[in-house]
Amino acid sequence: MNSKGKTIGIVIVVILLLVFIVYAVKWINHRMKYAITDAVFVETDYMSNVGFNRVSGKIIQLYKKEGDEVKSNEVIAKIDDTDYKLQLESLKNEIQALVYQKQQLENQLQRVSKETDINENISKLTVEELNKKLQSLQAQKEQIQAQINLAQKDEERYKNLLEKGLVPKRKYEEIATNLEVLNKQKLALEKSISEIKVSIEKSKQSVEYSKTQREITKEIQDQINALNSQIESLNKKKEDLENMISYTELKAPYNGIIAKKYVSIGDIVKAGQPIYAIVKSDSFYIKVLLEETKLDGVKVGNKAYITLDAYPNEKFEGVVESIDIASAAKFALVPRDISAGEFTKLAQRIPVKIKITKGNKSLLRVGLGGEVEIEKSK
Numbered sequence: 080m081n082s083k084g085k086t087i088g089i090v091i092v093v094i095l096l097l098v099f100i101v102y103a104v105k106w107i108n109h110r111m112k113y114a115i116t117d118a119v120f121v122e123t124d125y126m127s128n129v130g131f132n133r134v135s136g137k138i139i140q141l142y143k144k145e146g147d148e149v150k151s152n153e154v155i156a157k158i159d160d161t162d163y164k165l166q167l168e169s170l171k172n173e174i175q176a177l178v179y180q181k182q183q184l185e186n187q188l189q190r191v192s193k194e195t196d197i198n199e200n201i202s203k204l205t206v207e208e209l210n211k212k213l214q215s216l217q218a219q220k221e222q223i224q225a226q227i228n229l230a231q232k233d234e235e236r237y238k239n240l241l242e243k244g245l246v247p248k249r250k251y252e253e254i255a256t257n258l259e260v261l262n263k264q265k266l267a268l269e270k271s272i273s274e275i276k277v278s279i280e281k282s283k284q285s286v287e288y289s290k291t292q293r294e295i296t297k298e299i300q301d302q303i304n305a306l307n308s309q310i311e312s313l314n315k316k317k318e319d320l321e322n323m324i325s326y327t328e329l330k331a332p333y334n335g336i337i338a339k340k341y342v343s344i345g346d347i348v349k350a351g352q353p354i355y356a357i358v359k360s361d362s363f364y365i366k367v368l369l370e371e372t373k374l375d376g377v378k379v380g381n382k383a384y385i386t387l388d389a390y391p392n393e394k395f396e397g398v399v400e401s402i403d404i405a406s407a408a409k410f411a412l413v414p415r416d417i418s419a420g421e422f423t424k425l426a427q428r429i430p431v432k433i434k435i436t437k438g439n440k441s442l443l444r445v446g447l448g449g450e451v452e453i454e455k456s457k
Contacts (some may be wrong), residue, residue, distance in 0.1 A: 111454040114377050118368035118428060121447040125359030126338060131158060134326045134351045138342055145340050149331040149357060156354050160327040167320045174313045181306040188299045195292040202285035211280045213272060220268045223261055230258040334360040338445060363435060363443040365397060367451050368428035376455030377402065383433045387442075387449035394402065395438030399453060403430040 142153045142362035167442040237254045240246040342348060365385055369377065379402060385395040406427040431450065435443075 092317065112455055114369060114373040114455055115450070115452050116367060116369055117448070117450045118364045118370075118371065119387075119449045119451045120368075121363055121387070121429070121443050121445055121449075122366040123358050123362045123445055125333075125335075126356055126445065127150070127332060127359075128341075128353035128356050129155075129329065129332060130352045130354050131156075131329055131348065132326045133156065133350050134163070134323050135352075136160075136162070136327070136347065138344050138346045138348060138354075141340065141342070141344055141354075143337045143340070143355065145337050147337045148360075149335055149337060151331055151333050153331045155331050155337075156327045156328050156329040158329075158348065160324050161382060163320060163324045163327065167324065170313060170317050170320060174310060174317065177306055177310050177313070181303055184299055184303050184306070188303065189295055191292065191299065192296050195296065197292075198288075198292070202282050205282040206286065208278055209275050209282060213275045213279065214267055216272045216275065220265060220272065223265045223268065227258065227261045227265060230254065230261055236257050314321055317435035329354055331357060333357075333361075336360065339457065358445060361440065363440060363445070364400070365395075365433035365435060365451060367431040367433060367453070369431045371427045371429060374402075374429055377431065377453050378456045381454045381456060383451055383453045385433070385435070385438070385449055385451045387447050389444075389447050389449075390442055393439060393442060395435055397433040397435045397437075399431060400434040401432045403432075405429075407450075418432065 136292065139159050140157040141155075142150060142157075149155055233254045234251075237246055237251045241248060241251040265308050335357040337355055338358045341353045341355065348354065365383070367383075377399065381399045383397045383399060385397060387393065387395070406429055433452070433453075
């Protein structure tokens with residue numbers, strides 16, 4: 080090989096060496112500016128298992144499948160509500176029958192109350208009128224008694240005079256006849272007074288009967304009150320049953336994505352049994368298990384750049400939201416026992432939470448892995 084060829088070879092080697100040095104410097108500089116790791120996972124704090132509240136039965140509709148988006152309050156499943164509707168119909172009929180019975184009693188109460196008021200008022204007025212008439216007859220009786228007393232004295236006086244021949248017999252007979260008429264009038268008045276007293280007693284009994292009728296109205300009112308309590312109780316059961324019928328439609332608690340479907344159409348499910356697992360929209364974040372050797376310079380608020388293995392051409396950006404106070408190993412199911420002082424030193428990983436600020440979030444799925452570059456603070 081001539082000197083020219085050697086020179087070209089040396090130039091190429093120098094160029095390659097320079098390129099390598101440049102890339103090496105850039106790589107080292109990049110590693111110094113960023114904490115880089117592939118211990119990256121898509122996570123969420125809002126994944127809920129949802130099931131039917133208070134009701135159980137046969138699944139007749141599943142409106143969503145895994146990966147489908149759902150809106151808040153959207154119906155996503157339904158169980159057979161036939162039995163609940165039959166119970167509701169029976170309850171409505173029972174309530175209607177009690178309401179009709181209550182209306183009949185209210186009509187009866189109104190009628191009896193009105194009749195009782197009328198009869199009591201009439202009886203009281205009758206007693207008042209009879210008492211006035213009784214007073215009038217008693218006054219007449221007293222007047223006649225006074226007349227009788229005078230007539231008796233005249234009869235005795237004229238009888239003595241007749242026996243002595245001092246007055247004609249005709250005059251004595253007139254006095255005696257007048258006394259007899261007065262006595263008959265007195266007897267008639269006493270009979271009328273007696274009859275009026277009987278009528279007064281009857282009227283008073285009518286008043287007392289009206290009072291007993293009021294006890295009947297009280298009993299009717301008690302029956303109405305008892306029916307009101309029954310109707311109120313059944314209306315509460317009806318309202319509760321209507322709520323249970325509404326619960327036969329399972330609704331999404333928030334906007335999200337179906338992560339898991341646990342049942343199939345035709346399955347018999349119990350109240351509270353999981354039907355779907357739903358991840359809340361916009362609740363995704365990046366969980367990073369960052370090696371302790373790379374933690375220096377990583378602060379809350381630092382920018383992060385994420386690439387997911389499932390979508391290598393999609394770029395996501397975020398910021399560090401929190402850095403855990405303890406390593407992931409501290410919460411392992413079987414933590415290391417270092418009491419003997421013998422253990423293999425391993426690089427510990429600190430959980431770091433990154434909030435996603437840019438990127439197509441609709442692509443995100445819980446559990447996806449990738450790589451992250453976190454800017455370090457100077």
